Amino acid sequence: MRKPVPSPGLPRLLLLAAGLTGTHAALAQTLPTEIAPPPAVTTPAAPEPEPVSTMFIPSVTDENTEPLRGVKVANASGSLSAVTDSVGQVRMDAPQGEVLILSIDGSEVRRFVVGTSLRPIILLDTKHPAVARLKPVQLLNSTAIRPDLTAASTQTIYYNDLQKLPVTSFLTALTGRVAGLQTFSFSGQPGNDIVGASLLGQSPTVVIDGIVRPIYAFDLEEIESVTVLKDALSSAMLGVRNSNAGVLNVTTRRGTPGQPRISFTVQSAIQQPLKLPQALDSYNYATLYNEARVNDGLAPLYTARDLELYQNGQDPIGHPNVNWRDQVLKKSSQLNRYTFSASGGNKYAKYFVSVEHLNQSGLLKTSDINKYNTSNDYKSYTLRSNVDLQLNKKLSAGVHLLGRILDSNDSGAGISSVLSSIVNTPANAYPVYNANGSYGGTQQFQNNIQAQAIGSGYRENYRRDVIADFYLKRSLDELTPGLWARATGSYYASLSENIARNKAYATFLQTTPATGEPTYQQFGANGDQANGNGIANQNNTTYLEAALGYDRQLGAHGLNAIVLGSRQAFTQDSDLPYTTQGISGRASYNYQGKYVAEFAFGLNGTNRFPDDGAFRYGFFPAGGLAWNISREDFMKSQQWLSYLKLYGSYGLTGNDVPSYFTYLQTYFDTSGPYFGTSAGQASGISEQVLANVNRTWEKAQKLSVGVQGAVLDNHLGFTLEYYNSKYYDLLQQRGLSTSLIGQQYPDENIGQNRNYGFTGQLTYQQSFGKLSLLMAGNVGVQQSKVLFADEVYRPYPWMRRTGQRIGQSFGYIADGLFQSAAEIAGSATTVGYRPQPGDIKYKDLNGDGVIDQLDQAVIGNTQPTVPFGASLSLRYGSFDFSVLAQGVLNRTVYLSGGSEYAFQNGGFGGAFEQHLDRWTPDNPNATYPRLGLGANPNNQAVSSYWVHDNNYLRIKNVELGYTLPLGLSSKARLQSVRLFASATNLLTFSQYDRIDPEVFNNAYPQQRLLNLGLNIKL
Structure with a gap:
């Protein structure tokens, strides 16, 4: 028998799974002891005549250094x-050169060789279906459970993808x-890139x-994972704050024992606006304007000479042709990001x-005439x-701070203005500057856009956020193994202050006589x-929690449970606090890891309801x-099936829709009425919306059933789920109310809706020598229906909201454009309007x-x-490549307003x-219908004419x-060096491609980002 020798320190080992990041792939190139997972075991030559046995203590983690529990490590013989x-x-005790096999649920994940100089770190890719089953699901109230031991519907996105x-x-x-x-980007504005x-x-x-915290802006490198809790079981502990549709559960990163891991990332991106309304030049604008006046029975405004001067540009003052978008907006802007992180313990x-420091510039151009910044820039620290x-041994604690x-920053007028x-300003409205350098303007257009951008001063907004979380947790194993208690406290404060330094400016109409x-x-x-300055808003939140938990495996029986009491108080500006409190809990039982039963509840309420x-x-x-079917004995012969689980849940969730004490009748002061003369004026009060006691x-009521598995x-790996949720007691105003009482009716719990559909996920991962491949796809099929709405009387079924999709739009059904007076005479008449050829024709649905x-x-x-997404990741040697696509099917968009209609604002608006x-x-x-000036009650009525496919x-x-290969980076005492280039919102394929499918109607445009970055790990 070989005599063991003292270990020179923990041996270092790096296990690379099939889908590693580029950093890990580079490390693999330098590890002669690492081998790919071939069908047969290949034993490398021993470095010495007799291999030395040593205490082998590897730490099995995912690619984010999070430990993985339940991974079997064995040699080929099983000894x-x-x-x-x-x-x-x-x-x-493993001899040097021993080939060890890593497996999960009997499925081999990776092989490696025990070395002498490698640290005990084994990295597994969380995207591997088997590895994903070992990653704890982060549930509510900082609890976690293995995904195969829960019946809840969840999906987790990890740090590397985020x-x-x-x-x-x-x-x-x-x-x-x-x-x-499904996410919606309503604006691409720096610091205000609103996402729903x-x-x-x-x-x-x-x-x-x-x-619960409504915070969306993050340093993404501080997020360990986002777990999406989709069903009633996973979100029941929230009780009245469930918002009807599950939870986005964000977990920030924690340290792990081991040597310090230091990372520095620098990124620099060019931002380019995707879509902006394309305004007409002065010649085309004037041509169409004359046509619109003639259609309205008026004489043309612009002469042939005017049109000629607009076209040749010989009179830039009297006949200007200004592309205002190019005049005041940049073609591109800059985003720089610097992130430093360190972890260990x-x-x-x-x-x-x-x-982290983020510096993002906006689209507004600046001018050297100012000693201050007038662009819409954004910085964060x-x-x-x-x-x-x-x-x-029994007491742990944590202090988590943010x-x-x-x-x-913005111009004095503001980017929105x-x-x-x-x-709303045509190209021929006025010149940017007059001959004497003054701002151009007219009686109709006094707000020179250039002056708005650089001559109106500037404004700033300062926001400060502080979060402090504390906890104490004690093991109560002396009472019974697996029992623990935890106390948590948190404080969150936010302050937003505006500083306005506005300047007034004059504009001038230059007239040059002969x-x-x-x-x-x-x-x-x-x-x-x-x-001027003032507090835009300020708020603070306090949270207290006391929890008692139990986690134990008794032979074939496993139990995981928690019960807690919590209280959260939120104060906004001068409002009275919004407070929620109560108790909640969850218990999960499994037998042999095959059969799982789970229960959760929330018993809580708020101070905004009658006491x-x-x-x-x-x-x-x-x-x-x-039911983990694949763990049944009768399924072990099915070699093609690696894993299969059936699961389902049903429960009741709540949503308090926190109103401001609407169960109390309120009265506001009003202007006093007069009795006789002005000297007899008396004060008065006005009754507000009726109270709802x-x-x-x-x-x-939510039902969710699903199947999850892996083959080959x-x-x-695959997941398929069906959900069906009935929402009731929805707050709505009664449609059959009467105005005779002279007051507005309150919201009442009378509405009923239903949401139902399917979701599916598919992942495929495979290694081919040095090449590793990962493909993933997901899809959702979302349908909804109004079950009951107390709507006004509508005599025809096509008018009724009940039975339609939630939020369904209604309007006239367009039937093309009138082509002649004869067609108009033979069609239904329009109340209050006499159509002309070129106007929109509507269907007479009731035939009257x-x-x-x-x-x-x-x-x-x-x-x-149908929202969907698909991703592809490739890794070969030191290179890694990934692409993510997403989109939506069966969606429409209704377009209206100044960027859709011509010559609005009383006939003085723009044309496109x-x-x-x-x-x-x-x-x-x-x-587009015939042109006209100003609003047209027929052509601009809400109708299907302005509805476009938004797929x-x-x-x-x-x-x-x-x-970089490890041999190069290690010379500089670095763990890894990775260079990367990326593009965000690179290409968009849209069925109606005149607009961006997410940001339109003159909002700040969505941005395309072309990014270069460098990551260094020490």
Whole structure:
């Protein structure tokens, strides 16, 4: 028998799974002891005549250094075998050169060779279906459970995928990665890039480190994972704050024992606006304007000479032709991001610290005439510190801190006003500058856009956020093994302050007579800078929690349970606090890991409801069952099936829709009435919206069933789920109310809706020598229906909202454009309007010969909305490549407003490229009706004419990376060096491609980002 020798230290081992990041792939090139997972075991030559046996203590983690529990490590003969513990470690006497096999649920994941100089780190890719089953699901209130031991419907996105996009909102980073989750970018403005989310057709609640917090802007490198909780079982503990559609559960990163891991990332991106309205030049504008006047029975405004001067540009003052978009907006802007993080620890303390600085410039051009910045720029500074302590064998504690400084800048007029003016100001309105350098303007257009951008002063917004979380956790093993208690406290404060330094400016109309000097007519006046500041908003939140938990395996029986009491108080500005409190809990039981039964509940309420006991607190239970079929003895012969689980849940959720004490009748002061003379004036009060003393929670009964599995030796994983949720007691105003009482009716719990559909996920992962491949796809089929709405009487079925999709639009059904007076005479008449050829023709649905409100029906899509996403990752040697695509099918968009209609604002507004294809007798198949000035009650009525297909496919992200070989980086004492280039919103394929499918109607445009980055790990 060989005599063991003292270990020179923990041997270092790096296990690379099939789908590693570029950093890990580069490390693999330098490890001669690492071998690919071939069908047969290949034993390398021993470095010595007799291999030395040593205590082998590898730590099995994922690619984010999170420990994995339950991984079997064994040699080929089975004489050496162990399973990783709660910190991902195994202990065994293994000789150097021994080939060990890593397996999960009997499926081989990777092979490696015991070495002498490699540290005990084994990295597994979380995208591997078998590995994913070992990653704990992060549930509510900082609890976790293995995904195969829960009946809840969840999906988790990890750090490596989240940080691929150089964005500020983690919602944007989730786009295209979660089945059933649809995100909407309403604006691309720096510091205000508003993103909405719809999960299974409803708005989800955001929970951060176990506490409800409406925070979306993040340093993405500080997020360990976002777990999407989709069903009643996974979200029941929230009780009245379930927001009807599940939870986005954000978990920030923690330290892990081991040597310090230091990472520095620098990124620099060019931002380019995707879509902006294409305004006409002066010649085309004037041509169409004359045509519109003639259509309205007026004489043309512009002469042939005017049109000639607009076209040749010989009179830039009297006949200007200004492209205002190019004049005041940049072609591109800059985004720079710097992130530093460090993590590590030992058995007594663990830490994760990160610092980030983001500098994002806006689209507004600036001028050297100012000594201050007038562009819409944004800067942020973020510090995160998560420290977890093991005070003694039974007592642990944690201090988790976040501090943020968010600074934004803008012109005095504001970017929104500038964008609005660009849309509403034609190219020939006025010159940018007059001959004497003054701002151009007219009686109609006094707000020179250039002056708005650089001459109106500037404004700043300063926001400060602070979060402090504390916890103490004690093991109560002396009472019974697996029992523990935890106390948590949290404070969150936010302050937003505006500073306005506005300047007034004058504009001038230059008139040049045939002989003599130009004259100037002034509009407005130049003024000194006016300084002001004020608190835009401030709020704070306190949270207290006491929890008792139990986690134990008794032979074949496993039990995981928690019960807690919590209280959260939120104060906004001068409002009275909004407080929620109550108890909640969850219990999960499994037998032999095959059969799972789970129960969860929330019993809580808020102070915004009547304090009579019946309405202040609500009870929201949920239960679920799961069956791991593949672990049954009769399934072991099915070699093609690696894993299969059936699961389902049913429960009740609540949504308090926190109103401001609407169960109390309120009265406001009003102007006093007069009795006789003015001397007899008396004060008065006005009764407001009627109180609703019976107001209660909105509720939902949710059913979710699914199947999850893996085949082909865990290479192909799949999940398919069906959900059906009935929402009732929805707050709505009664449609059959009467106005005779002279007051507005309150919202009442009378509405009923249903959301139902399917979600599916598919992943395929395979290695071919040095090449590893990962493909993933997800899809959601979302349908909804109004079950009951107390609507006004509508005599025809096509008018009724009940039975239609939730939020369904109604309007007139367009039937093309009138082509002749004869066609108009033979068609139904329009109430209050006499159509002309080129006007929109509408269907007379009830056949009474009149177009009126009785002919309004469903417009837009009524089919299920289908959000989808797909990703591809390739790794070969030191190179890695990934692409993410996302989109939506069966969606429509309604367009209106100044950027859609021509010559708005009383006939003085702008006109755009789509108006060139207007109806004329020579263009009967036009896409735009005949032109006219100002509002047209027929053509601009809400109708299907302005509804467009909004199906699209967007290449959301493309990334190419290269990791330096370890031999090169190690010479500089670096763990890894990775260079990468990425593009966000690279390409968009849309069925109606005149607009961006997400940001339109003159909002700040969506941005395309072309990004270069460098990551260094020490």
